[in-house]
Amino acid sequence: MRVVILGGGYAGLICALRLARRTRGQVAVTLVSASPWFVERIRLHERAAGSEPVKRELAEMVAGTGITLKIGRVTRIDPRGEILLGDERLPFEQLVVALGSHVDLDGVPGVREHAFTLDAASAASLSERLPAIAARRGRVVVVGGGLTGIEGASELAEAHPGLQVTLLYAGELGGNYSEAGREHLRRSLNRLGVTLEQGRVKRLQAGSVELEERSVPFDACLWAGGFVAPELLRQSGLSVNARGQALVDAYLRALGHENIHVIGDAAAPVAPPSPMLMGCKTALPMGVYVAERLSRLSRGQDSEPFDYLDTAFCISLGRRDGLVQPYRQDGSPTGWVFRGRLGAWLKEAICLGVSWTLAAERKGLHFFAWRKTGRKLSPPAAQERRLAA
Ligand SMILES: Cc1cc2nc3c(=O)[nH]c(=O)nc-3n(C[C@H](O)[C@H](O)[C@H](O)COP(=O)(O)OP(=O)(O)OC[C@H]3O[C@@H](n4cnc5c(N)ncnc54)[C@H](O)[C@@H]3O)c2cc1C
Known part of the structure; x- marks a missing residue:
């Protein structure tokens, strides 16, 4: 199976690493990124305040995994099985779109x-x-x-x-x-x-x-007025919502395209198991899920729908203060929070944990896990019928 993954951010990178390690050369994995750098977006407010650049070389992060890294900007996705990088054409059997989001510059004039x-x-x-x-x-x-x-x-x-x-x-x-x-x-x-x-x-x-x-x-x-997904998704004929995110079914497949999965900020599940906010905390689970799914498909096996439950909201308030707001199973906030230095410490631990997770995936250590609803989820056909209605 030839899999092309677009986007070297949290979702695309973890997907490529997990898939390459899980399938050990049985699946040809190509990771395409506009930039040669993996940018730690979750630290960009620190960067704006004057910290050191928060980026690492993608080539170093995938070294030794068998992933083919291609640096170039995708200019078109042809859902029939090809992507365009300027003049260059890259064929795929399975495509994973993980092109992220960017700040909406056009919603308000000026x-x-x-x-x-x-x-x-x-x-x-x-x-x-x-x-x-x-x-x-x-x-x-x-x-x-x-x-x-x-x-x-x-x-x-x-x-x-x-x-x-x-x-x-x-x-x-x-x-x-x-x-x-x-x-x-x-x-x-x-x-x-x-x-x-x-x-x-x-x-x-x-x-x-x-x-x-x-x-x-x-x-x-x-x-900081909100994020939108790249125009490229709409221009390539994928069904998108008002923020330009591709609508995906319960297996995170773009609606109407069985061989295209969309993950991370670029994806909007039409009937999610729980609300899926744009976030690193949702991008990583989606990336791992699709990697495991493609690994199973390459062996002729199907998989369960994607399941995810949001556990907490976590923000830094400078370097010495932070706030972690846990959620209950029903999505409502608990009456208690972690705050102050403990909150800051937890937030920093999460940021470091993300880097360690990616480094571990590169070595084939698959310890990343997330909380799930455990509910029996509707198969995609039923969801799409509901959406159409
Ligand atoms: C300041 C800040 C703080 C944040 N803090 C948190 C937090 O605490 N917790 C949390 O869960 N989330 C947080 N987020 C959100 C989080 O960063 C994003 O949700 C996450 O980066 C999404 O991951 P992604 O892989 O979908 O996209 P990205 O990480 O944006 O990666 C997208 C990739 O696609 C590539 N790309 C884009 N267009 C093209 C193209 N045409 N061709 C080729 N490659 C392309 C980019 O170069 C990039 O490699 C924060 C965001 C910001 C800005």
């Missing part, structure tokens, strides 16, 4: 022109600008009250005490945390000197965020 983001290159250029802005006590406005906005605002405020940091958000901050979690979040942001402002952004201009009835001036704006 973001593309006037904001920094937590994508790798932009985070690096923000980190170069911040020391000068902090030296004159300038203002950074972070837009977005989700995980990346909160982590970004905390990290910048802690690393640059001279900076005035405003976190601008719509709706409720920490809406999916327990009361204890929300309280800790507010106390920590207050301790770090982060000003909280509520409002829905209409547009960005040079030097100011425009809201309905007022504007908020800035020396730099960090936009």
